Amino acid sequence: MESNSGDPGPLETMATLNTVEEVARGVFRHRYVAPAIADGAEPGQFVQIEVSHLAFPVTRRPFTVSRVMEEEGAFEIVFEVVGRGTAILASSIPGRSLSVMGPLGRGYRTAEGSWALIGGGMGAAGFPFLSERVDVRLAILGARSTEQLLPCEAGELLIATEDGSRGRCGLVTDLVFEACLDRYDHLALCGPLPMMHAVVEFLTEDVLERTQVSAESRMACGWGVCEGCVIPCVDGYRKCCTDGPVFPASDIDWAGWMELCG
């Protein structure tokens, strides 16, 4: 039951927020100066931010590392305001110092070869970092509207928006169903659970074996002790925070996960 991840890295660091950008309504990009995190992070890993040092909220909030700027000793996160914790964080102004734990979790296995990335909404937040480390030939991204689309470097970019403001009018899955995914050596998938489930259902077994999924779960600690964030996997529950958040897609019990959390 204990964590089987390697060195957890520096535990808690004070990070200085130096850039705040509202990239779309309710969607924020924050850049934090925290050299220990910028130096150590790998694509797919996350940080736990203490959004307030007051008594509430009682837990931190997890965010995927979106990019690192090693020369500045900085990292970025992109997040949407979905509740009280993210609202407090969004109201922060540059210069604020926050306690950050990280980098945490197991990121993508960044193997050689060609990659295709599939992201829905904020699920694409970690792709800029990944695309700096691997050869991304194709990215399929979906969002509600063009302003919610997150940037991603890729040889070919396919886009779907629910309101038709950019690319295909529809869902990211519509594009996935038409794409020829078996030509890529590796797939990365991240987004809302129903979307990921639909994509996984569509993939052939062979492609599924080459797919990595960045999972999301309600988290309390983020460093492996509380067992709160488990994801149903084929061999039982596994912790999103230290066994993941990136899992081989074939390790996940998709039907079980959908039933409980879909």
Add this chain to the structure above:
Amino acid sequence: MRLREPTAADLRPELLGTAFRSPILLASGTAGFGLELLRMDHLDGVGGLVSKATTLKPREGNPPPRIAETRFGLLNAIGLANPGVDSVLSDILPRLSGLPCPLLVNVAGSTEQEYGLVVERLEESDLPLGYEINVSCPNVAEGGMLFGADPAAVERISRRVADRTRKPFSVKLTPNEGSIVESAAAAEEGGADAVTVCNTFLGMSIDWREAKPQLSNLTGGYTSPTLLPLVVARVYSVSGSVQIPVIASGGVGRAEDVLELLSAGARLVEVGTLLLRSPDDVCRLTKEMEGLLE
């Protein structure tokens, strides 16, 4: 009035046959078995660690979602997920030899017999200082707080444990049902060396828009700094009615809270939810208390 003014000596308590370097214990379920904190070297200023609950057989725990944050606290329904006593003995305890503080293994069971069987097995290891007997988990269908609410069951379980070990043990009581004072007296009668006051408070949270519970288990254990006065009241009444030491658990968010619980009669104080958020803050508590007592 039995209230005490905590002194520097209370920050180095001697009980359960041990001189603790701090009254702070890490509460069961919030520190795993200590491996993560040991690897992070984050046990400075901690008096001891209470492990994740250990049962006879491995337990997968409850289905997710297992946690839900509420406005002023946290609900959890982990369901005693643990690898079982065999694995704890063979895989985990041998890796804890470098632990810089004493370990109490938290023991749970779905039958009264199971508590004795688990302790009997754990006696094979020299590492634990002793045990915390969990008769109060709110998140399991069998056993758990049903035992803790029944003083007769608490006494029988305590006796079972006392018959199987010479190590000290504390019985962790429930605030949810029955009389915690009567259950504490029953634990003392059964041979317990301390009582832990108390386990989490039964709570529930609902997404009313969808009429859906936030936890798959429907209910969970509630933890929050807002619970401090409820825990202080229970520590005060229990410490006035038993001779054995009281270990407080619940509601601690800062150093002053620990001192308040010591004033109410606790000898050791467990910290849980705060640890999940900030091991650094927990490590600083003892130093902060020293400052407050100067």
